[in-house]
Amino acid sequence: MAIRKNKPIDLQADMKYLEDTMYVISGKWKMKIILALICGSKRYREIAKAVPNITFRMLSKELKQLEQNKLISRTVTMDNMIQYEITGYAQTLAPTIIEMIKWGKEHRENIKN
Amino acid sequence: MAIRKNKPIDLQADMKYLEDTMYVISGKWKMKIILALICGSKRYREIAKAVPNITFRMLSKELKQLEQNKLISRTVTMDNMIQYEITGYAQTLAPTIIEMIKWGKEHRENIKN
DNA sequence: CAGTATCCCTGTAGATACTG
DNA sequence: CAGTATCTACAGGGATACTG
Numbered sequence: 001m002a003i004r005k006n007k008p009i010d011l012q013a014d015m016k017y018l019e020d021t022m023y024v025i026s027g028k029w030k031m032k033i034i035l036a037l038i039c040g041s042k043r044y045r046e047i048a049k050a051v052p053n054i055t056f057r058m059l060s061k062e063l064k065q066l067e068q069n070k071l072i073s074r075t076v077t078m079d080n081m082i083q084y085e086i087t088g089y090a091q092t093l094a095p096t097i098i099e100m101i102k103w104g105k106e107h108r109e110n111i112k113n
Numbered sequence: 114m115a116i117r118k119n120k121p122i123d124l125q126a127d128m129k130y131l132e133d134t135m136y137v138i139s140g141k142w143k144m145k146i147i148l149a150l151i152c153g154s155k156r157y158r159e160i161a162k163a164v165p166n167i168t169f170r171m172l173s174k175e176l177k178q179l180e181q182n183k184l185i186s187r188t189v190t191m192d193n194m195i196q197y198e199i200t201g202y203a204q205t206l207a208p209t210i211i212e213m214i215k216w217g218k219e220h221r222e223n224i225k226n
Numbered sequence: 227c228a229g230t231a232t233c234c235c236t237g238t239a240g241a242t243a244c245t246g
Numbered sequence: 247c248a249g250t251a252t253c254t255a256c257a258g259g260g261a262t263a264c265t266g
Contacts, residue, residue: 055260
């Protein structure tokens with residue numbers, strides 16, 4: 001890693017990597033949808049319930065984008081149900097999401113005031 | 114942590130924590146500014162140089178917001194220079210930023226296609 | 227159930243010029 | 247050096263109704 005004891009190896013490169021990640025997870029919903037999927041939601045309505053206040057419109061849009069970015073897969077099962085799953089690729093986002101939840105948890109009070 | 118082997122403790126709570134964090138780091142610039150500060154930038158123009166393509170307008174706006182959220186501090190030094198520093202509070206965001214950079218680095222190829 | 231179709235509004239951010 | 251002031255644009259997202 002580049003950040004260590006204020007001795008960055010290549011700040012400009014890290015900026016770019018950070019930007020890439022920000023781009024993928026940008027927007028109000030993507031990370032939440034991924035979290036829902038990580039936690040086991042598979043069906044469209046299931047995801048909609050797991051992600052508070054999301055509209056169908058936004059859910060559809062985001063699912064499509066996430067699929068395009070290979071973060072999730074959409075399949076029709078044998079009994080004709082639609083099933084969403086995160087890809088192995090998206091699984092690698094888990095540590096990032098976990099860190100974000102951790103941070104939000106630990107610093108909730110500070111955020112409020 | 115809540116995410117572990119598909120057995121979330123409280124998904125709705127985690128959604129909220131995730132949302133809090135997303136809110137704090139939202140926008141195109143905040144994380145980059147924090148990264149610049151973590152890596153040692155202190156002066157306004159220094160930060161402006163460290164964060165590619167940011168305009169003065171955005172830098173000013175974001176610095177103000179970050180200050181309000183207690184993520185950075187702005188002080189005038191004895192020799193009348195403006196000095197920005199991240200707070201201990203913002204230091205705790207480092208693991209999240211590191212995870213994001215890591216992810217961006219590892220998955221750069223996938224993002225490109 | 228799994229979505230689409232419209233319509234509309236606001237916030238985020240860019241460009242550019244200016245200031246103490 | 248460390249910012250502020252305007253003016254503008256567009257994309258992200260909300261509300262609501264509808265569909266196969």
